[in-house]
Amino acid sequence: MAAARVRSGGRPTLEEVAARAGVGRGTASRVINGSPRVSAQTREAVEAAVAELGYVPNRAARALAGNRTDAIALVVPESETRFFAEPYFSDIVRGVGAALADTEMQLLLTLAGNDRERRRLAQYLTAHRVDGVLLVSVHADDPLPDLLEQLGMPSVISGRRHAAEMLPSVDSDNFEGARAAVDHLISRGRRCIATITGRLDVYGAQRRLDGYRKAVAAAGLDPDERLIAPADFSEEGGARAMRELLARRPDVDAVFAASDVMAAGARQVLRESGRRIPDDVSLVGFDDSAVARHMDPPLTSVRQPIEEMGRTMTRVLLQEIAHRSSGESPQDRPRIVLPTELVVRESS
Amino acid sequence: MAAARVRSGGRPTLEEVAARAGVGRGTASRVINGSPRVSAQTREAVEAAVAELGYVPNRAARALAGNRTDAIALVVPESETRFFAEPYFSDIVRGVGAALADTEMQLLLTLAGNDRERRRLAQYLTAHRVDGVLLVSVHADDPLPDLLEQLGMPSVISGRRHAAEMLPSVDSDNFEGARAAVDHLISRGRRCIATITGRLDVYGAQRRLDGYRKAVAAAGLDPDERLIAPADFSEEGGARAMRELLARRPDVDAVFAASDVMAAGARQVLRESGRRIPDDVSLVGFDDSAVARHMDPPLTSVRQPIEEMGRTMTRVLLQEIAHRSSGESPQDRPRIVLPTELVVRESS
DNA sequence: CCACCTCTTGGGAGCGCTCCCAAGCCTACG
DNA sequence: CGTAGGCTTGGGAGCGCTCCCAAGAGGTGG
Numbered sequence: 001m002a003a004a005r006v007r008s009g010g011r012p013t014l015e016e017v018a019a020r021a022g023v024g025r026g027t028a029s030r031v032i033n034g035s036p037r038v039s040a041q042t043r044e045a046v047e048a049a050v051a052e053l054g055y056v057p058n059r060a061a062r063a064l065a066g067n068r069t070d071a072i073a074l075v076v077p078e079s080e081t082r083f084f085a086e087p088y089f090s091d092i093v094r095g096v097g098a099a100l101a102d103t104e105m106q107l108l109l110t111l112a113g114n115d116r117e118r119r120r121l122a123q124y125l126t127a128h129r130v131d132g133v134l135l136v137s138v139h140a141d142d143p144l145p146d147l148l149e150q151l152g153m154p155s156v157i158s159g160r161r162h163a164a165e166m167l168p169s170v171d172s173d174n175f176e177g178a179r180a181a182v183d184h185l186i187s188r189g190r191r192c193i194a195t196i197t198g199r200l201d202v203y204g205a206q207r208r209l210d211g212y213r214k215a216v217a218a219a220g221l222d223p224d225e226r227l228i229a230p231a232d233f234s235e236e237g238g239a240r241a242m243r244e245l246l247a248r249r250p251d252v253d254a255v256f257a258a259s260d261v262m263a264a265g266a267r268q269v270l271r272e273s274g275r276r277i278p279d280d281v282s283l284v285g286f287d288d289s290a291v292a293r294h295m296d297p298p299l300t301s302v303r304q305p306i307e308e309m310g311r312t313m314t315r316v317l318l319q320e321i322a323h324r325s326s327g328e329s330p331q332d333r334p335r336i337v338l339p340t341e342l343v344v345r346e347s348s
Numbered sequence: 349m350a351a352a353r354v355r356s357g358g359r360p361t362l363e364e365v366a367a368r369a370g371v372g373r374g375t376a377s378r379v380i381n382g383s384p385r386v387s388a389q390t391r392e393a394v395e396a397a398v399a400e401l402g403y404v405p406n407r408a409a410r411a412l413a414g415n416r417t418d419a420i421a422l423v424v425p426e427s428e429t430r431f432f433a434e435p436y437f438s439d440i441v442r443g444v445g446a447a448l449a450d451t452e453m454q455l456l457l458t459l460a461g462n463d464r465e466r467r468r469l470a471q472y473l474t475a476h477r478v479d480g481v482l483l484v485s486v487h488a489d490d491p492l493p494d495l496l497e498q499l500g501m502p503s504v505i506s507g508r509r510h511a512a513e514m515l516p517s518v519d520s521d522n523f524e525g526a527r528a529a530v531d532h533l534i535s536r537g538r539r540c541i542a543t544i545t546g547r548l549d550v551y552g553a554q555r556r557l558d559g560y561r562k563a564v565a566a567a568g569l570d571p572d573e574r575l576i577a578p579a580d581f582s583e584e585g586g587a588r589a590m591r592e593l594l595a596r597r598p599d600v601d602a603v604f605a606a607s608d609v610m611a612a613g614a615r616q617v618l619r620e621s622g623r624r625i626p627d628d629v630s631l632v633g634f635d636d637s638a639v640a641r642h643m644d645p646p647l648t649s650v651r652q653p654i655e656e657m658g659r660t661m662t663r664v665l666l667q668e669i670a671h672r673s674s675g676e677s678p679q680d681r682p683r684i685v686l687p688t689e690l691v692v693r694e695s696s
Numbered sequence: 697c698c699a700c701c702t703c704t705t706g707g708g709a710g711c712g713c714t715c716c717c718a719a720g721c722c723t724a725c726g
Numbered sequence: 727c728g729t730a731g732g733c734t735t736g737g738g739a740g741c742g743c744t745c746c747c748a749a750g751a752g753g754t755g756g
Contacts, residue, residue, distance in 0.1 A: 011475055013742055024706035029744065039704065056475030060417065061742035063408035064711050074457075078445060081438045085640065090429045090437040099427060106476070109422075111445035127404030127568055128454070250433035262640055290434065290637075294612055296644030344557045361712055372736035377714065387734065409712035412741045 002026055012053040021049035032057065049182040063129065068325070071106040072132040072317060074126055075144070077118075078111035080137055080217045083233065086261070086289040088306055092136060092158075095310020103318070105131075115143060122147035132156075132317045135167075140201035154320040156313045160203045160335075168320060168334040170313045177340030178211025179303050181256050181284045184342055186219045190254035190282055194227040196241040196266060198258040205233075208258045208286060224249065238265025246273055253281055254348070260285035260292045260301055265348075267295065282348040297346035307339050314335055360401040371396035380405065411477065416673070419454040420480040420665060421473055423492070425466075426459035428485055431581065432608070434637040436654055440484060440506075443658020451666065453479075463491060466638040472496035480504075480665045483515075488549040496498075502668040504661045508551045508683075516668060516682040518654040518661045522552045525688030526559025529604050529632045529650050532690055534567045538602035539628055542575040543588040544614060546606040553581075556606045556634060572597065579610055586613025594621055601629055602696070608633035608640045608649055615643065615695075645694035653686045660684055 018028035025041055030038050031046040037047075049055070063069045074096060081089060084185050093107075100107055108130055112118045115227040122144060125133055138145060138161050148155040149166050160169045178195075185193050195212045198205030207226070216223050226248040231237035238257055242265065245252055255270075257263035263285035267277060275281045277297060288303035318335050366376035371390055378386050378453035379394040386394075397403070397576055411417045421446060429437060429649050441455075448455055456478055460466045470492060473481055480502040485495060486509050496503040497514050508517045533541050543560045546553030557576070564571050574596040575680050579585035586605055590613065603618075605611035611633035615625060625645055664682050 015742075018706095025743085026707065026745085030705090037704070042704080054471070056471060058742050059476045060408045060411035061711090062744075064406070064412050064713085064741090065745080067711075067744090069408065078442065078755085081442045081445075082435070084438050087430070089441075090432050093437075093457065094426065094429045094459070097429075097457075099461075099750095107457045109441065109445075109455045113443070113451075123404060128407045137725055186351070190474070262733040290639050291642050294639050294642055362714095363712075373713085374715085374737065375735055378735090381714085385734070390734080404713050409741090412711090412743085413713040413715080415714090415741075468709075624752095 012055045012060075014055075014057070017046065017049045017053055017055045020053060021045040027336040028285060053112075067129075069129045069131055069198065070104050071108050071130045072100075072134060072314075072321075073110050073130045074134045074136070075110045075112055075118075075121065077137055077139075078113045084137075084264065086287060086291065088287075092307035092310040094135065095307040095312075096314045097310075098307070099311045099314035099318070105318070112144075113142075118142065118144045119147065122151060122153075126151050126153060134158075134313050134317060134320045137202070139199075140203070154317060154324050155318065156317045158309060158313055165335075166333065167334075168316050170309050170316060170334075170336045170338070171204070172306075172309060172338045173340050174207035175211040175214070177209040177286065177302040177304070177342070178258070179212075179215045180257065180285070180340070180342045181300075182212050182215035182340075183219075184300070184344065185254040185282050185284060185348060186215065186221070186255065188254070188282055188348055191221060192227070192249065192252050193221065193254040193256060194229065194245045194252045196238055196245070196255065196262050197228065197230050197258040198233045198262070200230065205258055212256055227252070231258075231265075232259075233259050233262060235261050235265040238262030239269045240265075240267035242269035246270075254283070255281060256284045256286075258286050260287045260289045260295075260299060263299055263301075263347075264291055267299075278346065278348050285348050288343050292343075292345070295347070300345045300348040301343050303341045303343050305340070309338055312338065353616075359406075360403045362405070363401075365394065365397045365401055365403045368401060369393040376540040415477075416420070417477045417479050418452050419478045420448075420457050420482060420662075420669075421456040421458045421478045422484070423458045423460055423469065423473075424484045425487075426461045429459065432485075433640065434635060436635075439654035442661075443655040444482065444662045445658075446655070447659040447662035447666070448539065460492075462574075466490065466492045470499065474499050474501060480667060480669045482506075482661050485550070487547075488551070500672075502664045502665060502672050504668065506657060506661055514681065516664050516684075518657050518664060518682075518684045518686070519552070519655075520657060520686045521688050522555035523559040523562070525634065525650040525652070525690070526556040526604065526606070527563040527639040528559075528688070528690045529634070529648075530563035531567075532561050532648070532692065533602040533604065533630050533632060533696060534563065534569070534695060536602070536626075536630055539569060540575070540597065540600050541569065541604060542593045542597065542600045544586055544593070544603065544605040544610050545576065545578045546581045546610070548578060560604055575600070579606075579613075581607050581610060583609050583613040585595055586610030586618045588613075590614035590617035594618075603629060604632045604634075606634050608635045608637045608643075608647060609694065611647055611649075611695075612639055612643060615647075626694065626696050632696050636691050640691075640693070640694070643695070646686055648693045648696040649691050651689045651691050653688070657686055660686065 014028055015025055018025045028046050031043050112121045135157045138157055138159050140161050145167050155167050157167045157169045197209045200206050229241035229245045230239040255266055257266050270281055277283050285299045285301040288301040292299040292301040362376055363373055367375045376394050379391050460469045483505045485503055486507050488509050493515050503515050504515045505515045545557045548554050577589035577593045579589040582655035603614055605614055618629055625631050633647045633649040636649040640649040
């Protein structure tokens with residue numbers, strides 16, 4: 001067993017694996033990359049060498065030679081990681097991680113603050129070369145999607161900016177979720193149903209409002225615009241909106257808040273006004289977060305399959321990348337909508 | 349303006365920048381890496397070329413040539429990302445991101461499930477070559493820290509496994525936080541104070557218990573072991589522990605739970621037993637999570653500076669990496685403890 | 697028996713960058 | 727006026743891998 005050249009410090013290289021297996025570098029590479037053009041015997045020899053040496057390919061070298069990186073970036077608006085504190089963020093990551101588990105792909109986490117940073121980011125993403133980008137929480141005026149589109153960077157977006165989004169997208173069914181929530185309130189005999197919306201430049205918030213409108217209209221209820229109060233997803237905003245609502249329509253008997261946190265704000269105001277939940281006013285939230293479960297009374301809420309959204313986004317992105325590199329032009333921009341589920345608790 | 353060789357597809361390379369600036373490749377590299385051994389004039393010329401060409405260094409090439417990666421990994425036990433759903437996870441990431449903001453470092457997110465995966469992970473981390481590792485939520489029997497230590501990989505750990513941890517660590521002051529919580533209960537006139545602990549193989553949980561014991565002893569209260577109920581950080585576990593507590597010492601007049609979620613479980617059981625909070629029993633949690641703010645009554649809780657922990661861990665890691673690469677032997681293993689803060693609400 | 701394939705295989709040519717040596721230039725000093 | 731020494735500078739030699747061409751081996755048909 002000639003102890004060939006034993007490199008003192010570093011990890012074994014392809015060349016060493018090849019030498020150990022008694023084959024050429026090219027052949028070893030073929031085995032490691034699963035090319036079919038290798039005899040079974042050779043393959044075995046190389047695989048044995050890999051095992052013995054504990055060889056792991058050097059990513060940087062691969063990236064440089066192969067002009068790819070085996071890495072994707074998850075871009076999160078930094079300003080919102082806190083807003084994401086509710087399961088959202090970690091569940092997305094879980095989902096992405098799960099989908100990546102038996103891949104060689106790495107996950108790069110990129111926090112981008114303001115729009116300027118996001119613009120710079122696009123540069124980086126292409127220069128630092130990730131193979132694809134996952135975008136979450138995109139606002140109507142976010143330049144990033146267009147930039148990525150132009151750069152031809154495979155990307156998947158969650159929370160479409162608008163219906164005409166060019167990028168593949170994965171979303172939960174905000175419309176149906178909202179509709180189900182309102183239908184539920186109607187089935188409870190409520191007739192004067194208000195809604196507190198999120199920031200309407202977030203597509204999902206708009207869709208939730210649409211769902212509300214649809215359900216109200218379908219039930220033949222009075223579609224009073226005064227029953228619609230805009231807010232910003234914050235607890236304080238929810239409280240403020242609830243006060244407005246109460247001032248405009250004191251006879252309100254149900255509220256659909258577009259997030260649990262806003263519902264929490266609304267609950268506070270309803271309490272202070274002497275109204276009981278759900279006796280006087282029914283309350284429904286959205287997200288089914290920890291806040292919902294621990295509210296008093298526990299909050300009926302619309303659950304989104306967040307982890308699955310992460311999984312699905314990733315799967316779609318990997319496909320997109322595969323297509324792109326195999327030269328196919330992806331005709332169909334996948335546009336996936338995952339179902340939501342109403343979780344009924346005591347607040348309604 | 350001789351249009352030199354204009355590469356059709358790709359981004360500009362160092363070579364092109366050099367040509368544009370009329371200097372050699374080596375010189376261009378020096379400017380870009382901020383070497384002082386360049387004349388001001390040359391520097392300007394290169395910088396201009398960089399700007400004009402929109403040059404961004406190729407990471408893979410750098411990594412390959414320089415034998416470093418400009419990337420660090422944040423290792424999260426996958427099994428716990430959900431447990432992390434409370435601000436923890438996202439706040440840590442925020443902190444890390446903030447500390448990395450004006451660095452060239454990238455953040456790699458690594459979810460590792462079980463111990464076997466974590467073992468494999470160590471391989472990957474060295475082979476895929478990250479420059480350093482951030483470890484959060486480490487259990488007593490986790491093999492990863494030792495592996496990283498052996499491999500000589502710069503690492504920083506949060507939540508030390510045991511006091512004798514070899515790696516640099518950043519932690520919040522669980523001991524003082526717990527003590528402050530119990531002192532607060534004592535100052536409220538409580539005399540029979542119980543505690544619900546987290547998994548004691550998590551260092552922080554152990555420290556919280558230590559803090560409880562210390563405060564009880566210092567106040568000269570009866571240190572009855574029956575007032576200590578172990579649980580697992582879960583709501584259900586908290587409820588179970590509370591039931592045991594009530595069975596053993598029905599006269600309990602205060603409970604310090606080592607997490608808000610467990611406090612929520614305890615609250616439920618206390619309610620069911622007909623006890624009022626805080627009139628009959630005071631309740632204090634730990635984490636100051638959303639659950640605490642929205643509980644009924646709002647929960648007094650110990651806040652940890654999680655985002656700052658992320659920031660600090662990262663800073664320490666970057667220093668560690670810098671030392672390592674400049675050949676200094678890091679004499680002192682930083683061991684940083686960040687202060688906690690008691691947030692008093694109506695539950696106590 | 698030879699031309700022509702197909703299947704494997706080896707290894708050269710880079711990918712874009714950092715490291716480092718040697719060369720060129722200038723200043724200062726003997 | 728010659729020479730040593732300090733600054734800058736250019737560019738060769740890889741880093742470890744993938745891509746791809748050409749060559750060898752074995753088989754087949756005319």
